[in-house]
Amino acid sequence: MDNQQGKLHILGKASSVVVKKLQQDNAAKENAIWLFAGYSFSEYKVGDSFDILIKESDQSWNHDFKIKLQKVYDEFGRSYTTIPEGYKTICLFECTPSIPAYIKGLPVLKTWEVSNNSIYLCDHADIDLMHDTSFDTVLFDTFSKMIVSSLHQRKKKHYTVQDIEQVLPEGTPQIVIDNLLLSGALGNAGAVLAK
Numbered sequence: 001m002d003n004q005q006g007k008l009h010i011l012g013k014a015s016s017v018v019v020k021k022l023q024q025d026n027a028a029k030e031n032a033i034w035l036f037a038g039y040s041f042s043e044y045k046v047g048d049s050f051d052i053l054i055k056e057s058d059q060s061w062n063h064d065f066k067i068k069l070q071k072v073y074d075e076f077g078r079s080y081t082t083i084p085e086g087y088k089t090i091c092l093f094e095c096t097p098s099i100p101a102y103i104k105g106l107p108v109l110k111t112w113e114v115s116n117n118s119i120y121l122c123d124h125a126d127i128d129l130m131h132d133t134s135f136d137t138v139l140f141d142t143f144s145k146m147i148v149s150s151l152h153q154r155k156k157k158h159y160t161v162q163d164i165e166q167v168l169p170e171g172t173p174q175i176v177i178d179n180l181l182l183s184g185a186l187g188n189a190g191a192v193l194a195k
Helices: 016-023 134-152 161-167 174-183
Strands: 007-014 032-037 052-055 066-073 089-096 119-122
Antiparallel strands (some): 007 119, 032 089
16 A cells, blocks of 8 residues: 555535535435545545544544545536545545544635645555554654645745755654655655755
């Protein structure tokens, strides 16, 4: 599995204007929520479930719930039976036993906007939590993706260590930066680093 497969990037909640356009006459259940999903690196079928939530802001995770994909729409309002690989989508998710507080606290969006308050949804079967380093790897990959996303917003061809330091949360230890550079995680995730 590469760094992005098995993780669905959720950017925020769909605004009431967007939901009204998508719902038509169908009312969503009380424990259902419409969310903007970023470009998908894997295909997910309606009915697929997720049971791990990783917060992008602090890299913490939770697995006290199930989140089931109910409906999928693209940016033109077309309905799909899957989230196609490479698509950004608006999706209806049903949460059991209830909508997690962190999902309720996501920003309300009218379109696909990137922020540090996003989350990743995963299924435990796609991430081997029994392996000694798998959890660290998931968090490390997520952290790397957040940095690369912030770097790409700067629209430069090459990035320096100083560029990386500027997009990291304040007070990030130098060892984190060194590990990101030494591991090649940033280069593997799409950042072109200046020598």
